Amino acid sequence: MKKTTSIHIKGMNFLFEEDAYELLQDYMDRLNHGLRNEKGNKEIVEDIELRIAELCSSMLNDKKQVIEIEDIKSILETLGDPSQYIDEEEASKSTYSKESFDGSKNKDRHLFRDVDNATISGVCAGIANYFKIDVVIIRAIFIVMFLFGGFGFPLYIILWIIVPKANSTIDKLRMRGKAITVDSVREEVENAGNRLTKETNKISNRLRNDDTIHRRVSSIGRLISVLFGTGLILFGLFWLVMLLIFGAAGLQFIPVQSDSGFLSLSDFSNLVLSNESDNTMAWIGGFVAGFSAIFFVLLLGIKLVFKIRNKWSKRALGLLFISGFIGTILCVFIGLKTGREMTNEGEIERLVGSVQCEQLVIQSHHSNNRKSGSFEVKTDDDFNFITLKGENIEEGGIHFEYRLSDDSLFHIKQNLSAHAHTHRSAVAKAKNIKHSVSLDSTVLNVNAHYSFPKSDKLRDQEVYIIIEIPEGKSVKINRQIIRLGSDEFNEEIIDEYYEEHGVLNNDGEYNHHD
């Protein structure tokens, strides 16, 4: 087993065994030294490099991919040692009348996209070649323009479109201007280091043989995957922060009226879930699922942006997926368990009183204490918030149901309902509802709020006031007169199922639904 080095000679890539490379390097050093006084020495070296590249590529085939020391020995033998063909005396003696027109080649540098050293499309690498500066500087300038200028992105796209790709090796030579010498090859080898392994070399060779369209598509794909990956990372970070704030830090953001102000999500879930162990399970499930999903997205984004392809990251993704799945299952399980608590409705009904009069007046009572500390809680009036008072939950919003009375009396009933797993416990929960309603001659006093113990949890507790109105009589509530039907629809009024509804909101406002 031997270590290999990747070098390129005149735009061609070769894998050299390290000792083979050292031997060649030594030869090139001696050649350069021997030719140091020769006019056009760099070009001679270049020509000899070309010949070496030619001989090397003739030695390689599908089975043989690496240049070994024996190959280099035979190549150097054919070329002959520099001392055999360089007559130093003659070289220094010889005079030449004219400047070589080789000099013009220097100015003949062209702007190409350097796809071999590309991150996205090779625009930056090409510019760096053109100005002979480090590509990192060009990339930094572009990134700064992307971030602050706004014109960096369109400029980049335009350059991508108009600057041709360095397709052939000749293009590549022209792109770099003065050709590669041994020094630049050596530099390249030093830089190459771990960048080029045999595997990536194969891939890049394959890519180079593909047509332009394929190349461009793949770099557009790269751009998209970088953009998409960045999006995923930002998305993941956002939700990570959200989860930490609302979940872990216990920020009190659910606007519930209570002695202590707003409720945190965990306090709220405590009011919904039947017991402490359910609550704990739901929270563990939620956190596991949430963090797994977030880290999954983050890792995926990082993989896309930084082109990471290894077993470790794949395994991590798989693991996160499984833990997310388990967390979700736990949440669903708790959700189903809690949902089961809602399956049975239990209700109790009692007669508040009966009265004979022309008009029943309903007086609503509500405490306007929607305050949280020194702050008043601003809420949408249609939204019925719960209020925590000591060990009780107070809810607003009383439903009114109007029916036609069988006789000439007003009959007022109070109906309390709740949900639970069994009918019995639902009825028990309904019984626990406290709501004050009283008939004082022709005035019905109704409290807009009702309460029930915290330990009963939120189980869709509702209060209905059912008022049976005799034919032709009316109910007055908050300056609103309710009469069942009208003269034109006499037949409908006789229908015993005829009903009308209304809701008394917790702020004392009454909404009637026809």
Next chain:
Amino acid sequence: MSLENTQAQMRKGILEYCILSILDKSEAYPSEILEKLKDAKLIVVEGTLYPLLMRLKNDELLAYRWEESPSGPPRKYYVLTKMGKTFLEELQTTWSELSEAVNKLTQNK
């Protein structure tokens, strides 16, 4: 004065003339030129050709153009310049005179 050195000197003198003659027939890239020279046993080591080509080019007797190779690195195709052509014609007369003279001298021995 060693034999080897003398042989090398003799070869070197006519090598330029031979290269120009090869290129007079058609343009060629170094490997093609090398093949012909090696066939004729005019050169031993390939390296000899390159400094020579460069000198001929610097003297504007040769010019070159780049061409892609179907396999391997790009090739430098060398052609004779106008100056190269007249230079070659001069060399041809010199060579025929020389070979005649040499033949005469060696046969008369």
